[in-house]
Amino acid sequence: EDKVVQSPLSLVVHEGDTVTLNCSYEVTNFRSLLWYKQEKKAPTFLFMLTSSGIEKKSGRLSSILDKKELSSILNITATQTGDSAIYLCAVGFSGNTPLVFGKGTRLSVIA
Amino acid sequence: GAVVSQHPSWVICKSGTSVKIECRSLDFQATTMFWYRQFPKQSLMLMATSNEGSKATYEQGVEKDKFLINHASLTLSTLTVTSAHPEDSSFYICSARETGAGQPQHFGDGTRLSIL
Numbered sequence: 001e002d003k004v005v006q007s008p009l010s011l012v013v014h015e016g017d018t019v020t021l022n023c024s025y026e027v028t029n030f031r032s033l034l035w036y037k038q039e040k041k042a043p044t045f046l047f048m049l050t051s052s053g054i055e056k057k058s059g060r061l062s063s064i065l066d067k068k069e070l071s072s073i074l075n076i077t078a079t080q081t082g083d084s085a086i087y088l089c090a091v092g093f094s095g096n097t098p099l100v101f102g103k104g105t106r107l108s109v110i111a
Numbered sequence: 112g113a114v115v116s117q118h119p120s121w122v123i124c125k126s127g128t129s130v131k132i133e134c135r136s137l138d139f140q141a142t143t144m145f146w147y148r149q150f151p152k153q154s155l156m157l158m159a160t161s162n163e164g165s166k167a168t169y170e171q172g173v174e175k176d177k178f179l180i181n182h183a184s185l186t187l188s189t190l191t192v193t194s195a196h197p198e199d200s201s202f203y204i205c206s207a208r209e210t211g212a213g214q215p216q217h218f219g220d221g222t223r224l225s226i227l
Contacts, residue, residue, distance in 0.1 A: 034215055042117075042204045042218040043155070050213065088154065092216070096143040096160060096208075099216055103154045 002027040006089050006102035013109055017079050021105045023089030024071040032092040033065050033072045034099065039085045046074070048092070079109045114138055115207050117219025124195065125227055131191045132222045134205030140185035141207035145216070146178075149202040158203075161188040195226045 003026045013019055023033065032050045036043035047056045049065035049072060056063050060079075065072045076083055086106050090099040114137040122130050134144055142163045147155040159180055160168040167180035177199075182188040188207075192199050204221040208214050 032213070032215075036218075042206075042221040045215050045217055048213075048215045090216075096162070098145050098157050098160055101154050 002091065002100045004089055004091050004100050004102040006087075006105050008105060009103065010106040011108070013079055013107070015080060015109055015111050017109075018075065018077045019079060019107065021074040021076075021087050021089075021107070022071065023074070023102055024069075025089075025091050025100075026070065027091050027093075027100060029093050029097075030067075030091060031094050034090045034092055035063055035072070035074050036088040036090065037085045038088055038104070043088055046087075076107075079107075081109050081111055083107060084109045115205065115217045115219040117205050117222055119222060120220060121223040121225070123225045123227065126196050127194055128226075129191055129193045130195055130224060131189055132203055132205070132224075134188045134190070134207070134219050136186045136207045136209075139207075139209045141188075142185060142210055143208060144182060144188040145206040146180060146188075146190050147204045147206065149204060149221075155204065158190075163188075192224065195224070197226045200224055200226045 005024050007022045034048045035046040047063045052067035060077045063074045086104040088104045089102040116135045118133045144161040146158045157170050158173045161180045161182040163182045169175045179191040205219045206216050208216040
C-alpha cells in the first residue's frame with residue numbers, strides 16, 4: 001500500500017524562526033512529490049519536485065527531494081504569523097492516478 | 112496559473128435535500144477531476160475520480176448512489192449529494208490537473224456543507 005508520512009504532525013515556533021518539515025514516502029511508480037499549504041480553505045500549490053537534489057525556491061520557502069532516501073523537506077525561513085497553516089505533502093503518479101497525501105504538518109507561528 | 116473554481120462556497124440546508132456542487136477548470140482542460148472530503152483537523156480523503164465522458168471511479172466505502180458525479184465536459188465536474196443528512200456535513204473539495212505530463216494538481220476553494 002502506498003504511504004506518505006509527514007513529521008512532525010504539529011509544530012509551534014516564534015516569528016523569525018526557521019522550520020523544516022519532513023515528508024517520506026513508500027510508493028510504487030513514483031513520479032513527483034508535491035507540497036501544498038492549507039489555511040482556512042482548500043490547499044494551495046507550493047512546489048512540485050521530480051528530480052532529486054534540485055532545490056525549488058519561492059521567497060522564504062524552499063524544498064528539495066531526495067529520491068535515494070525517499071523523502072523531501074520543506075524549509076521556511078524567517079517565519080511569519082501568516083505562515084501558520086497545515087502543510088500537506090503528496091506523491092503523484094503517472095496518468096490519472098490520484099495523489100496520495102500525508103496527514104499534514106500543522107504549523108503555528110506565534111508573535 | 113491554473114485556476115479551479117468551486118461553487119458554492121458554503122451551503123446550509125435541511126435534511127433530505129439534494130445539494131449540487133460545481134467544479135470548473137477556468138483556464139485549462141481537465142479530463143480528470145478529483146473529489147475529496149475533509150473532516151476537521153484531518154487530511155483530505157479521496158472520494159472519487161471523475162472522468163470526462165465516462166463513469167466516475169469511487170473509492171472503497173463511498174456510496175456512488177449517494178454521491179453522484181457527472182463530468183460532462185472538459186472543464187466541468189459536478190458532485191451531487193443526494194438526500195443529504197447531518198452526517199454528510201463536511202468540507203468538500205474538488206481538484207483538477209492539466210492534461211499532459213508533469214502538471215501539478217490544483218484545488219478549488221472547497222464547499223462547506225452543513226445539513227441541519
